[in-house]
Amino acid sequence: MRVWTVDDVMTTAVVTVEPGASYREVVDLLIGRRISAVPVVNESVQVVGVVSEADLLRKIEYAGDEKPRLFDGRRRRDERAKAAVGTAADLMSAPPVIARTGMSIAAAARLMDAENVKRLPVIDDHGRLLGIVARSDLLKAHLRPDDELRDDVLTGMLAPYFADSVREVDAQVSDGAVTLTGRVDRASTADAAGQVTRQVPGVVTVVNAIDWVWDDRQTATGGGYGAA
CATH class of the missing domain: 3.10.580.10 (CBS-domain)
Known part of the structure; x- marks a missing residue:
């Protein structure tokens, strides 16, 4: 990006x-x-x-x-x-x-x-x-078209940072507001995807609706399979 x-x-x-x-x-x-x-x-x-x-x-x-x-x-x-x-x-x-x-x-x-x-x-x-x-x-930067922002999020930010781990993630953009959807293996990956998306110039807000398989944020005794 x-x-x-x-x-x-x-x-x-x-x-x-x-x-x-x-x-x-x-x-x-x-x-x-x-x-x-x-x-x-x-x-x-x-x-x-x-x-x-x-x-x-x-x-x-x-x-x-x-x-x-x-x-x-x-x-x-x-x-x-x-x-x-x-x-x-x-x-x-x-x-x-x-x-x-x-x-x-x-x-x-x-x-x-x-x-x-x-x-x-x-x-x-x-x-x-x-x-x-x-x-x-x-x-x-906040006058950028939504399709340009979506391209920056998916190909300019998420793909370089996470490679194949976010290949099932999608982004919808409306007036600079980004909604992330899809599924990844780890909860920490979903969280990080939301954080880097907020760094894209022109993004106003981010709704992170990415599901995950394993909550690696939990302690070893806390379990962690499920979906956010």
């Missing part, structure tokens, strides 16, 4: 600014393009930072009150400092939170959550910008 990565869902036509872009230029760009953030790139198209709406709003939030106060914490001082500057290099959040080419969409989702960001510039091994992936882009 092919693993979905940020390369599969990212936007490649990315709007960028240079470090010397003025505050007004960045504001005009975000409003004109209806975007909420823009990567800042150098002459080699390497991402050096990101300017977001939140960065730009500091000038409004601290208008006329840019001087640090005695009990301001570091974060507050940084925010006040951004209110007084005028170029992208001064406004941007750096170093940027980025995704490298080939990162799985699951890893990208975890990174966005951990860093509390809404989008990730995608870079190559030299730090050059390839595209940008937003939270909404990560949901594109």
Whole structure:
């Protein structure tokens, strides 16, 4: 099964600014393009930072009150400092939170959550910008057709992992919901089949209705013939 990565869902036509872009230029760009953030790139198209709406709003939030106060914490001082500057290099959040080419969409989702960001510039091994992936882009895997998902489950996931032990297993898919049916020798195989099916990008939920002959999850004294 092919693993979905940020390369599969990212936007490649990315709007960028240079470090010397003025505050007004960045504001005009975000409003004109209806975007909420823009990567800042150098002459080699390497991402050096990101300017977001939140960065730009500091000038409004601290208008006329840019001087640090005695009990301001570091974060507050940084925010006040951004209110007084005028170029992208001064406004941007750096170093940027980025995704490298080939990162799985699951890893990208975890990174966005951990860093509390809404989008990730995608870079190559030299730090050059390839595209940008937003939270909404990560949901594109759930737009995959049901027949494509079924093929991934049966031939892309179950067959390579379990070979002949799941040759009697079938999968029905409806709106991303997978129902596994059939019969296998061991209960642990049935359980594992359900677990790996959940890993297929685009699968929403799994109903595991696979029967088994021997419950190898039981202790040696607990018996175990039957069907789940």
